[in-house]
Amino acid sequence: MPRIQFTLPERFLFSTDIQIYISHVNQGGHLDNAQLLTLVSEARVRFFKWLGYREVGVEGLSIVVGDIVAQYKSEGFHGETMQVEMLPEDFNRYGFDLVFRMTERESGREVARGKIGVVFVGRVDKKVTPVPPAFMARLAAAGHPIATS
Secondary structure, three states, rough: OOOOOOOOOOOHHHHHHEOHHHHOOOOOOEEOOHHHHHHHHHHHHHHHOOOOOOOOOOOOOOEOOOEEEEEEEEOOOOEEEEEEEEEOEEEOOOEEEEEEEEEOOOOOEEEEEEEEEEEEEEOOOOOOOOOOOOHHHHHHHOOOOOOOO
């Protein structure tokens, strides 16, 4: 199977640090692939919180993760602190991709990169809903390059 390839943005909008705990490590002694998703999910929650939202309350809507793509660049180990950077990209009518890069804080070694497909849905009817203009306004206020155009 061919490797997933995609390029990262030149700069990210958001960054947070997350430590790898022993529960994140598999029998091979490195970051488990399922736990990578856990760490990236935590970073996603922090991203929305940084914008002033809870995931269950983004302008009266919920968000749903429609898909995720991840590519390992190196191993992550117990006790290391990961810097997870994020930037919303590839906006469509109902959502966007939240691009991420995870690097080991001390050395700068890239551990993983990928993107999370985020879709807005109604809290009651659970149907996909257009991206709220107020959400785009918050991204613009935070300095997002696409949201300001």
